[in-house]
Amino acid sequence: MLELEKINKSFDQHAVLTDVSLQISKGGFGVLFGPSGGGKSTLLRIIAGLDTPDSGRILLDGRDVSLPGRKYVPAEDRKVGLVFQDLALFPHLTVGQNIEFGIRTRPEKKHRLSELLELVRLTELQDRLPHQLSGGEQQRVAVARALAPAPDLLLLDEPFANLDASLRSKVRAEMVDILKQAGATVIMVTHDREEALGSADHLMVMSSGRMVQAGLPRDVYEHPSTLEVAGLLGDGNVVACTVRDEFAECALGRIAAPGIKDGTCRLFVRSEHLQQSASGEITVRVKDASYFGHDALANLVLADGACLSMRQFEDVLPEPGDEIRISVTGPVTFFHSD
16 A cells, blocks of 8 residues: 655745645555646656655655655665656567566576566567567566566656557556456556546546545546536536525526525536537537547537537537537536635
């Protein structure tokens, strides 16, 4: 298990991390997600022992490895594996030799190497050099090498960023499967929202050096804690509304608002949670529509001139200028102005 308690870090009096806390269970797959410059990679380096926090605690399986101001546990003594974006494979060593580099004890090398080659499905390629492998195969070598010394924690810093878009989802799925088979405890950094939502069993959203929300990916996506988190994880619509007696009145109609206090607020609804419906309560005009293969995005205009976006999965797209009726079909989130 990994626990961070109120980690703070500044460079030249500029705060990079502020009171960052998190917890990852043994065998969990945590993802640090957020915009570039949000402190994710700095946090990863601190966990690995490559940087020191100004304050706060890092506990690995209950052992404090940070101890600011006291004895500091260096990176090599933390049992933490790290895979960087550039993979850093040794170009003059074979697949097998690259993986063996992470195995410290000679007697176990042969057995451990065989075990890891089988895990990452590279047994038949163990004598090849890195330049003779595909990007996905190189990725598997880097992960196998990091797993070789049986680390308590594996850290991945944007490991798929250098892969072509056509390969990324396939390689990511393979890597997640391999790491879960290995029972590894993992933290991965990414600013790709599909990668974050598709990989994590615990999603942690960071922005401006702070942990702004953490939880199950679906919960964070459907119930964002702030409008910033909502926007980071996908497109959606913000509509002004007035709540009274647990119902919201707005341009999208009358919507249940259980537990929301009376007053003015903003309602957020995902674009895919607006759908065209003959029985829909709201009439809108289609401004334009864009087709993406797996779905389409229609930009809509309400009677008062406000704009909405609707993600549609039907084959037939509405035409610009069409008037259609829509309904809210999924969860909404309310944000009070205060």
